[in-house]
Amino acid sequence: MEFTSQTTTVSNKAIWAGRILSGLVILFMLFDGIIKLVPLDIVMQTNAQLGYPDSVNLARGLGVLGLACTALYAFPRTSVLGAILLTGYLGGAIATQLRVGSPIFSHLLFGVYLGLMVWGGLYLRDVRVRSLIGFTR
Numbered sequence: 001m002e003f004t005s006q007t008t009t010v011s012n013k014a015i016w017a018g019r020i021l022s023g024l025v026i027l028f029m030l031f032d033g034i035i036k037l038v039p040l041d042i043v044m045q046t047n048a049q050l051g052y053p054d055s056v057n058l059a060r061g062l063g064v065l066g067l068a069c070t071a072l073y074a075f076p077r078t079s080v081l082g083a084i085l086l087t088g089y090l091g092g093a094i095a096t097q098l099r100v101g102s103p104i105f106s107h108l109l110f111g112v113y114l115g116l117m118v119w120g121g122l123y124l125r126d127v128r129v130r131s132l133i134g135f136t137r
Contacts, residue, residue: 072085079122
């Protein structure tokens with residue numbers, strides 16, 4: 001079964017690839033948000049290393065924010081809004097890593113990798129995004 005619009009056709013393989021890619025992002029963000037809600041000791045230690053105050057409320061606030069953006073991304077009706085908000089969230093993570101001088105490929109660019117997965121998964125599974133982003137002829 002293929003979905004069509006005026007400018008694009010999306011195959012089942014592309015849709016499933018997009019769902020899998022988006023699913024990986026959602027699983028990672030769920031894990032990230034949940035460990036911040038608890039918050040685990042590693043979360044508090046990492047926050048301190050990144051220059052954030054030793055505050056359980058800050059960790060929990062970031063966890064709630066990440067989970068809310070992820071929930072919006074997970075549901076098809078709000079997935080574009082969720083992708084936009086996750087991009088902003090990841091931009092903050094990238095800025096934080098840049099500020100503390102983290103290694104480029106493993107830490108600093110991790111947010112970029114995740115952002116590419118967010119939009120790549122959405123591009124593959126959502127015909128509306130395909131029509132907005134002109135990679136096809």
